[in-house]
Amino acid sequence: MSRVQTTLRYVVLTIGAIAFLFPFYYMFIGSLQAEPDPTIAGAFPNPANLTGENYVEINERINLGIGLLNSGIFTCGVILGTVVFGALAGYALAILHWRGRGVTFALALLVQVVPFQLLMIPLYVLIARDYGLADTHLGMILPFLINSSAVIIFRQYFIGIPRDIFEAARIDGAGELRLLWNVALPLVRPALLTVVLLTFIGPWNEFLWPFLITKDEALQPLAVSLANYIANVAATASNPFGASLAGAFVLAVPAVTLFIVFQRYFTSTNLGSGVKG
Amino acid sequence: MTATATTPAAVTPRRPRRKPLGANPLGILFSAPYLVFVIAIFAFPLAFSVYMAFHDYFFTAPGFEADRPFVGFDNFRNVLTDPLVWRSFGNVGIFLLINVPLTVVLSLVLATALNRIVHARAFYRVAFYVPYVTASVAVVAVWLFLFNGDGLVNTLLGPLAPDPSWLVNSGLAMPTIALFVTWKGLGFYILLYLAALQAVPKELYESAQMDGAGKVRSFFSVTVPSVRPATLLVVLLSTITGANLFTEPYLLTSGGGPDGASVSPALLIYQRGIQQGTPDTAAAIGVLLVILVLVVAWLQRRFVGGEGR
Numbered sequence: 346m347s348r349v350q351t352t353l354r355y356v357v358l359t360i361g362a363i364a365f366l367f368p369f370y371y372m373f374i375g376s377l378q379a380e381p382d383p384t385i386a387g388a389f390p391n392p393a394n395l396t397g398e399n400y401v402e403i404n405e406r407i408n409l410g411i412g413l414l415n416s417g418i419f420t421c422g423v424i425l426g427t428v429v430f431g432a433l434a435g436y437a438l439a440i441l442h443w444r445g446r447g448v449t450f451a452l453a454l455l456v457q458v459v460p461f462q463l464l465m466i467p468l469y470v471l472i473a474r475d476y477g478l479a480d481t482h483l484g485m486i487l488p489f490l491i492n493s494s495a496v497i498i499f500r501q502y503f504i505g506i507p508r509d510i511f512e513a514a515r516i517d518g519a520g521e522l523r524l525l526w527n528v529a530l531p532l533v534r535p536a537l538l539t540v541v542l543l544t545f546i547g548p549w550n551e552f553l554w555p556f557l558i559t560k561d562e563a564l565q566p567l568a569v570s571l572a573n574y575i576a577n578v579a580a581t582a583s584n585p586f587g588a589s590l591a592g593a594f595v596l597a598v599p600a601v602t603l604f605i606v607f608q609r610y611f612t613s614t615n616l617g618s619g620v621k622g
Numbered sequence: 623m624t625a626t627a628t629t630p631a632a633v634t635p636r637r638p639r640r641k642p643l644g645a646n647p648l649g650i651l652f653s654a655p656y657l658v659f660v661i662a663i664f665a666f667p668l669a670f671s672v673y674m675a676f677h678d679y680f681f682t683a684p685g686f687e688a689d690r691p692f693v694g695f696d697n698f699r700n701v702l703t704d705p706l707v708w709r710s711f712g713n714v715g716i717f718l719l720i721n722v723p724l725t726v727v728l729s730l731v732l733a734t735a736l737n738r739i740v741h742a743r744a745f746y747r748v749a750f751y752v753p754y755v756t757a758s759v760a761v762v763a764v765w766l767f768l769f770n771g772d773g774l775v776n777t778l779l780g781p782l783a784p785d786p787s788w789l790v791n792s793g794l795a796m797p798t799i800a801l802f803v804t805w806k807g808l809g810f811y812i813l814l815y816l817a818a819l820q821a822v823p824k825e826l827y828e829s830a831q832m833d834g835a836g837k838v839r840s841f842f843s844v845t846v847p848s849v850r851p852a853t854l855l856v857v858l859l860s861t862i863t864g865a866n867l868f869t870e871p872y873l874l875t876s877g878g879g880p881d882g883a884s885v886s887p888a889l890l891i892y893q894r895g896i897q898q899g900t901p902d903t904a905a906a907i908g909v910l911l912v913i914l915v916l917v918v919a920w921l922q923r924r925f926v927g928g929e930g931r
Contacts, residue, residue, distance in 0.1 A: 434656035443649030467667035550757035613816035
């Protein structure tokens with residue numbers, strides 16, 4: 346392999362990395378500017394133009410703590426539902442032989458290609474109007490309760506466990522639930538982290554659904570309250586860009602941190618089989 | 623990868639089955655919550671939205687039973703005579719024409735480069751998927767700052783800056799959204815391609831080299847055909863993303879502006895269904911969109927190919 350080619354690869358990758366990372370850097374710099382500075386010099390920190398005011402300003406308009414809390418409840422509910430029910434379904438699909446298994450697996454694949462936004466009207470009618478779950482955390486969580494990609498990832502990992510292990514435990518008289526909890530799950534611990542990461546992205550970043558069913562500001566996840574701020578209120582703020590960038594930074598940090606810390610559980614090998622089925 | 627998808631045959635010789643529900647009927651119980659979820663959240667709402675599209679459906683107070691007569695294709699007639707609906711479908715077309723080729727080319731090139739290097743692989747991989755894991759709402763705020771009239775992008779472009787600026791220019795609003803979505807999703811597609819690239823047998827490259835093929839030649843004759851199933855998946859997922867566009871036109875171009883130039887079907891469904899209180903019209907738009915997505919997906923399958931899973 347020639348040195349020129351290797352250098353070229355790093356050049357291409359570095360240009361890519363800058364294109365992906367610069368907006369995040371710029372988000373942070375912009376959130377600290379007293380006066381928005383769109384010049385080239387504005388892309389570098391300028392001590393004369395630094396302030397924490399934007400964070401105070403956005404926190405006065407939308408309560409960041411409440412927003413983060415609601416995002417957290419929404420996300421944790423979905424992760425809990427996905428891990429519990431997803432592991433059960435994945436186990437049934439991988440280990441147990443029962444009628445309807447093939448159809449269920451096909452459904453789990455099919456569901457992933459249904460454009461979710463198209464279901465928004467019927468789901469809105471059902472959940473907000475018929476069940477009266479508007480402005481509740483449960484109503485927010487329900488449509489996302491079990492992530493189908495996670496079901497498939499669980500199945501994929503459970504299939505990889507040697508059958509003899511299950512047979513041995515069954516002979517010892519262990520029930521299936523016990524097998525799942527004490528034998529299968531401990532063996533696929535990395536899959537558990539991959540599933541948690543993959544599931545996290547959905548509700549933490551989701552905008553449309555919680556936007557539709559939460560009118561009460563005290564229940565809105567941060568993505569919704571920030572979007573409402575950008576769409577409606579920003580025009581009246583003294584430094585609209587600074588304040589919305591400060592809010593954006595607060596919304597982005599938990600997700601980015603999580604994925605940097607656990608990056609080795611979110612690679613092509615962890616996901617490849619799951620998303621491809 | 624495809625090999626692992628098939629279920630391994632049972633180790634023990636198959637006993638004659640007498641149970642009508644299979645050897646482990648417990649499987650049904652374990653899958654029951656998921657099956658109920660799929661029926662309640664996907665199957666029933668899908669059927670419900672087809673029902674709405676063919677009836678004069680409107681919102682009523684909870685518990686109040688109203689008469690909602692069957693109206694045949696009336697809702698579809700309303701939708702198809704609405705120029706804004708046509709505009710929104712055209713916009714998805716523009717979106718796909720920009721987003722799909724750009725996504726396929728950039729993610730394949732970056733994944734190929736990433737697959738060959740030795741140092742700092744984790745750094746690049748993380749750098750590429752950071753936008754994917756971040757909320758659209760958060761990154762939209764930066765793009766608004768970057769692409770507004772006197773934002774950094776226009777400052778850099780100087781006299782080349784478009785007038786009116788990107789997001790308020792009717793010719794550029796939709797392409798800017800397509801660029802945004804490409805940038806945001808690329809990291810995920812790079813991961814998909816990486817998985818596919820790692821499954822390409824090394825021998826193929828060796829024999830291509832023996833036949834005298836250079837790097838570029840072997841990229842086009844070995845890599846590109848080998849990852850075709852991944853390409854089909856990438857194309858399909860981008861199409862679904864295009865059909866789902868909502869947050870970007872809602873926030874980046876303040877509701878599909880200027881003057882409908884970046885309106886998307888999902889945005890129209892929201893405006894017609896929730897804001898204007900005509901869920902039947904909105905459902906008809908949804909049904910048409912599903913049909914269109916299926917047709918586009920079928921065409922893509924024919925042209926991109928990919929030998930099944």
